[in-house]
Amino acid sequence: MDERKLKILAAVVDEYVRTGEPVGSKAISKLDNINVSAATIRNDMAALEQMGYLEQPHTSAGRVPTFKGYRLYIDELMTTPVLSDEEKSRLDSMLGDKDTPEELLVQNAAAALTELTQCAAVVTNSVPRFSVISKVEVIPTGKRLYVILLITSNGSIKNKACRLEFDLNHEQLDFFTHYIEENLNGVSVDELSEEMFDKMVAAVSAYMVSLSPLVKGLVELSEDLRQQELTVSGSEKLLSCDELDKMEVVRFIENKNGLTELLEDTFSGIQVKFGSENDTFAIGNSSLIVSKYRKDGKEAGSLGVIGPMRVDYKKIIPYVEYLTQKISYLMSGDEDDIITDTPPDDGM
Amino acid sequence: MDERKLKILAAVVDEYVRTGEPVGSKAISKLDNINVSAATIRNDMAALEQMGYLEQPHTSAGRVPTFKGYRLYIDELMTTPVLSDEEKSRLDSMLGDKDTPEELLVQNAAAALTELTQCAAVVTNSVPRFSVISKVEVIPTGKRLYVILLITSNGSIKNKACRLEFDLNHEQLDFFTHYIEENLNGVSVDELSEEMFDKMVAAVSAYMVSLSPLVKGLVELSEDLRQQELTVSGSEKLLSCDELDKMEVVRFIENKNGLTELLEDTFSGIQVKFGSENDTFAIGNSSLIVSKYRKDGKEAGSLGVIGPMRVDYKKIIPYVEYLTQKISYLMSGDEDDIITDTPPDDGM
DNA sequence: AGTTAGCACTCAGAGAGTGAGAGTGCTAAA
DNA sequence: TTTAGCACTCTCACTCTCTGAGTGCTAACT
Numbered sequence: 001m002d003e004r005k006l007k008i009l010a011a012v013v014d015e016y017v018r019t020g021e022p023v024g025s026k027a028i029s030k031l032d033n034i035n036v037s038a039a040t041i042r043n044d045m046a047a048l049e050q051m052g053y054l055e056q057p058h059t060s061a062g063r064v065p066t067f068k069g070y071r072l073y074i075d076e077l078m079t080t081p082v083l084s085d086e087e088k089s090r091l092d093s094m095l096g097d098k099d100t101p102e103e104l105l106v107q108n109a110a111a112a113l114t115e116l117t118q119c120a121a122v123v124t125n126s127v128p129r130f131s132v133i134s135k136v137e138v139i140p141t142g143k144r145l146y147v148i149l150l151i152t153s154n155g156s157i158k159n160k161a162c163r164l165e166f167d168l169n170h171e172q173l174d175f176f177t178h179y180i181e182e183n184l185n186g187v188s189v190d191e192l193s194e195e196m197f198d199k200m201v202a203a204v205s206a207y208m209v210s211l212s213p214l215v216k217g218l219v220e221l222s223e224d225l226r227q228q229e230l231t232v233s234g235s236e237k238l239l240s241c242d243e244l245d246k247m248e249v250v251r252f253i254e255n256k257n258g259l260t261e262l263l264e265d266t267f268s269g270i271q272v273k274f275g276s277e278n279d280t281f282a283i284g285n286s287s288l289i290v291s292k293y294r295k296d297g298k299e300a301g302s303l304g305v306i307g308p309m310r311v312d313y314k315k316i317i318p319y320v321e322y323l324t325q326k327i328s329y330l331m332s333g334d335e336d337d338i339i340t341d342t343p344p345d346d347g348m
Numbered sequence: 349m350d351e352r353k354l355k356i357l358a359a360v361v362d363e364y365v366r367t368g369e370p371v372g373s374k375a376i377s378k379l380d381n382i383n384v385s386a387a388t389i390r391n392d393m394a395a396l397e398q399m400g401y402l403e404q405p406h407t408s409a410g411r412v413p414t415f416k417g418y419r420l421y422i423d424e425l426m427t428t429p430v431l432s433d434e435e436k437s438r439l440d441s442m443l444g445d446k447d448t449p450e451e452l453l454v455q456n457a458a459a460a461l462t463e464l465t466q467c468a469a470v471v472t473n474s475v476p477r478f479s480v481i482s483k484v485e486v487i488p489t490g491k492r493l494y495v496i497l498l499i500t501s502n503g504s505i506k507n508k509a510c511r512l513e514f515d516l517n518h519e520q521l522d523f524f525t526h527y528i529e530e531n532l533n534g535v536s537v538d539e540l541s542e543e544m545f546d547k548m549v550a551a552v553s554a555y556m557v558s559l560s561p562l563v564k565g566l567v568e569l570s571e572d573l574r575q576q577e578l579t580v581s582g583s584e585k586l587l588s589c590d591e592l593d594k595m596e597v598v599r600f601i602e603n604k605n606g607l608t609e610l611l612e613d614t615f616s617g618i619q620v621k622f623g624s625e626n627d628t629f630a631i632g633n634s635s636l637i638v639s640k641y642r643k644d645g646k647e648a649g650s651l652g653v654i655g656p657m658r659v660d661y662k663k664i665i666p667y668v669e670y671l672t673q674k675i676s677y678l679m680s681g682d683e684d685d686i687i688t689d690t691p692p693d694d695g696m
Numbered sequence: 697a698g699t700t701a702g703c704a705c706t707c708a709g710a711g712a713g714t715g716a717g718a719g720t721g722c723t724a725a726a
Numbered sequence: 727t728t729t730a731g732c733a734c735t736c737t738c739a740c741t742c743t744c745t746g747a748g749t750g751c752t753a754a755c756t
Contacts, residue, residue, distance in 0.1 A: 024749085038700090042749070043750090045749095056749085059708095060708075141499045151487070236599050253601075372718070374719075384728075391721090406735095408737070409720095409736080410720095699755080702751105702752090704749105706747105706749075707749100708746100710745085712743085713741085716737105716738090717737090718736090719734105720735075720736100722733090724732105725728105
């Protein structure tokens, strides 16, 4: 695999991304940074095809990169430009600032990506997971009807109504309230486990069996909290992209199958995954460009773009990279903030 | 516009709905209830086209109803069958009974419609509007951070976090809590007015100016309550329907633009609206079949189906009609219900 | 060796022509 | 007023041909 072949591969990808047409030897030979004849390029391209980096839609058409070709291009060949200050401030203004709620921050990022890339954007938000339960309450609201209220340090508030078989008297309610306060206050959402709830059910049932619907409600609430929220925006862009199979896109839009897992098992730094490489998330000719953002050093969610494999990586990757960095920065650290600590009055 | 032309128009619509193909004079002449020759029908069809009720995709194709044609068909020509007892009990079982929570009732109706019609279903639920505030709480959850909790008699729970400029001491918090309890408990959501809140702001500010963000939070919560909740289910069915433009459908699924208003300004009784007639809700070839249900005689929400214009109105309309009637019945009146009354322990 | 020019070959895509079939509009007769 | 008949129109599917882009191979060149 010599130097020139790599250069040619890169040129083919660039040209193909630019024009959308299969690219031939002649077109490559005309490029400034290539100084060999079309015939030579033909030989090299034949070799590249042999090696699986290029393919021909049909004889007598130019060549198109395979996903293996894109892979090599992205991982080794491509040079991404740095963003200009102008672009950065444009992104900044679309994103928000320190005062923007975290949830909105990621939504804004998704919107920005859809607009700038004309592809679909996907974001997950698992920030609540890293927060701590700062308040649990049980509030009677009707005959045998109780509302459980769960508040976390990052400001998420979840509630759920439970119906019991009997009304609780003051004493019983107090028991339960104290019990869960003792056991849940200050616990990180991430630490909540089935085990823990099993223990609670046991303890609570020992006191009074019919309290268990309340614990069940708590379990459901905590599941709510732990769950990543995944949002896909601008998915209509995928439909107008004729490189993608409409049926597959529709199927994808209907149920975002496999995406959550795929985003989960991303390691840090920017990453590009192809639909073809990956069978859980399966839009044939698609590629997914993702990166994780962090909050106080811990991974908090992902941010990415879904588009056709033939997408302008040089443009998109810097965007995604910058946005994740900026979000990580905005979410983290040095603020004199409030929501990370406990209520004022009681020292739980 | 003579009798026979109307009969022919109806036949064309029926046939087109059945087959999905443009229908020709010959096909019509073969129908049982038509006893004239194809030539006669041809003349009438030409006239109907002249009048704008039919159109030809191209010369030498059959005719297809225009939306004006559908309109006439639906409003005047169509006869809808009555549901068999069997079908009724099927719908009943899908819907629920007197014990089913109201919210679930509408959701079930939507699910039933999606399944039975293979179209998307849309429901709104403004029942909370007719309920009464049964509980208001203010819960401190962090430095200068307070959560307002609002619970209504029908079981809706809403919350909102507010940040103040100062922390409140016990006395201040008690004052506010008591004040809002006195003024809001038992008030129907529908009665909440700006006026009322203006008075509250005045009263509360007189005591302590910096409490006003809390009142503002309350206002926003009550707006939340008053707002209709709109749910679209089975929207994926629209994507697999090739009479609809996929792009438009996806755009619609992503933001249900215009639907709320459209459902709002529906008058009572069943109604059919076409995408083409209406530009706020714009899926080109679609039609929307809706009806409003009532709770204790007052309009409480809408229930409907969104599908292609070429949809089996004869089948769907009775469904929608029956479901709204049944829901209205289940929600209203004579129940010895539980959730309409106040909590057990305290006599607020 | 590696590179280049030249040439024959292949193939997709556009365009034109054809025939079948469906459905119409019109005319003339019932 | 209705009907039968017929010529006409237009789409769709199919076939055929031509063109041009791009290739692979070979032989000459550096």
